[in-house]
Amino acid sequence: MSHPTIRGSLVALITPFHEDGSVNFEKLGELIDFHLAHETDALVILGTTGESSTMSHEEDDAVCEFTVKRVAGRIPVICGSGSNSTETMLEKSLSFERLGADGLLLITPYYNKTNEEGMYLHFKTVADAVKIPCILYNVPGRTGCSISEANVARLSKHPNIIGIKEASGNISYAAKIARYLSPDFAMYSGNDDMIVPMLSLGASGVISVLANIAPRETHKMVMDFLEGDVAAAREAQLRLLEVTNNLFIEVNPVPVKEALNLMGKAVGGYRLPLTRMSEAHRETLAASMRAAGFIH
Template sequence: MTTIFKGSAVALSTPFTDNGVNFNELERLIEFQISNDTDALLVCGTTGEPSTMSMEEQHDVIKFSVEKTDGRIPVIAGVGGNNTAHVLTSAKMAQDLGADALLAVTPYYNKCSNAGLIAHFNAVADCTDLPIILYNVPGRTGVNICPAVYQELCCHDKIVGIKEASANISQIVEVARVTGGKAALYSGNDDHVVPLLSLGGMGVISVLANIMPKYMHNMVTNYLEGDTKAACDMQLEINPLANAMFMEVNPIPVKTAMRLMGFQMGPLRLPLTEMSQTNIEALSKLMQQYGLIG
């Protein structure tokens, strides 16, 4: 089995200016992540707001991230969408720009049948030489990848990873069973990383790692190196903050948290709006308890 990474990959938030991407701050974020032991970098994933970025902006963010990371950790490019032809174009672009892997989410809004999911993802896998991580987040897309579909898709030699954010532990157990180690299993939810690791998972693709990269790396590393008690304790300790990252729609809370830590994240793009003052105060208080801000 090809493993793109083991540990914690950050689902990186994109810093914006009023009229584009703040590349100076993006470089700062990349260096912050690498210096704090993040194991892989996901750009243009949900937390990076790609749905409101132009193709040119996505191109430039992937290119910049590959260049600045310079092979120190893998760069995974988010290329999912609900137009298969567009996703194929994005996948080829990411490969040409030097990405190490792709993350492809289920088609949303127009949805599709199980047969459509299989055809869509196989088309993406056939168009590129890069390894692909399937991304299942039915709470956002309205589409769920069931275990039988995973079982068929993971027979494709390019489909080597699964990011599971269904929050359905029973389903995830069955996914782990039917795929039989053909694809690396990653948690897509920061509040149940250790449960997925107990099923043979390889790590997490994390929102929380934007503000606590070393903590998320250490939690997974502890588990993979056999210190399951330490990993479990860390999971229980961090869950209140992990849940706070979703007190409003992601990435509103995490981008707000990053601003509170001094990162120049710039504006959110409509239809996302600024966090309510009540929630900012609650988030700030919680971050103080975790020692993230004074």
């Protein structure tokens, strides 16, 4: 089946929590409205930045259902259904499809890892079972394993796999898999400090942490490049680089949640083992946000 390619800024949305650690749905609704009003091109929920690794399946379903209803078809909603267990990833994927998700983000099997054929079947099993499009997620720094170039070549031909979020930070690897891009298989930068370099290799956009605090700027950076204004895109990439780097001064999503709190968004804290960042890092982050005009 054919699925249109999403172009632009796809925000890797945080999950806001109350003080007791429960999901703050009122705040989630405010964040969704913020992105709808500031040119975000798609929402990617329940990924690394969404802290899904510490959430229950029931909470995941509730966040998916709420988000789909709040967005009401205005932009795509892509749900992270990944797991190191293929069966669990399948169950979550089918559940999100029933709840109205527009697409799925599928991560490599972390901890247990796998061999080449197991990696291929991990993704193929889900892509065969659902009707909504799937995006592969390659982030070896988190998972301890990577999708080989050969498997990207195989999976790019699956009619229900429409792209890959490439977050290895390895531009050589990105160039190799870029050879398999087509109208039916897109690449998205998974690193905010490499948006323009990835676009230069043929990426269609970014799945972005930065877009949580700078949705309009991130959208514009991508669209400027795609529409031919490379100089403007490069200027934005470099101008926002210090803030981008400081959003990863500690493990994601700790800094970006702190950044949103500094902006007055009141998104709450984290679930253990994540916890509040050091005061020194908080000051470094705040200084770069002030310099970039995000806070006063």
